[in-house]
Amino acid sequence: MPEGHTIHRHARLQRRHLVGKRVAAWSPQGRFADGAARLDGGTVRDIRAVGKHLFYEWGTSDGTATGELLHIHLGLFGKFRTFVDEPPAPTEGTRLALRTIEGEDAAGTTIYLAGATVVDIVSPPEEEAIRGRLGPDPLDRKADPSRFVAAMRRRRLPIGEALLDQKAISGIGNVYRAEMLFRAGLDPDTPAADLTEDQVMGLWDDAVTLLRLGEKSGRIVTVEPADVGRRSRGRLPRDEQRYVYKRHDRPCHRCGTPIVMWTPRSRTIWGCPTCQGLARA
């Protein structure tokens, strides 16, 4: 389930297992055999997440930087599986396997990766080039939201499409864009440039709130508990976790109006005709 929160969460959890460790690397599927061979037996010095990208800084077996970075982008289907005990055999599509090399009696941690759009080895300048193409990341405490504001001000593009543009803001995906626009009471078809600066900053602040929550919990829960008659966000039934995403024909949690869906640029979006004043409805 890879929007930005998932990527940052993977980085945080994998750091605990991998950083400072020597790891074996191989490619069960074979399509990353050469890359895995270059990484095999080296150490992981750091793992960094930015937007939907992951960078693993590699070192030699004694920890010296090699100038090689494992770069991963999960795309739509990419998945990690982590095993702290003896792992099962990898699935056929497993492109990369990493396993920590521990002492005699420790099993080590094994991580399998399948389905990713990008698995390659890049140099530090290439990492910088990729970062340079990305807008500010709501999960980066040093991010500069004014870059997002500026990007929105100069775009006639509908805000619903602009939010998916990783050059404008990085890490937002199809679930968060729909949910953020509902929470802001905005029609996704509104041209980005028509929003006030306060509205754009409001979207940024909400992205920070929601992605941080998602990074902590590993799930995307966007409803305010009061809207579904609850006291907390814990263990909500599936239909009560979100306001609009995949809730077409279901009643809005705030006003009861049936949620509608449409598909601009082959990315389905959902909205409440009443709460978001949908022009198309």
Add this chain to the structure above:
DNA sequence: TACATATGATCAT
């Protein structure tokens, strides 16, 4: 066995 589906992004036309 087949097909639909998925929280992404790029490239060609």
Add this chain to the structure above:
DNA sequence: TGATCCTATGTAA
């Protein structure tokens, strides 16, 4: 705008 790439899963046939 449409085709394409990536893989696993659930449902239908």
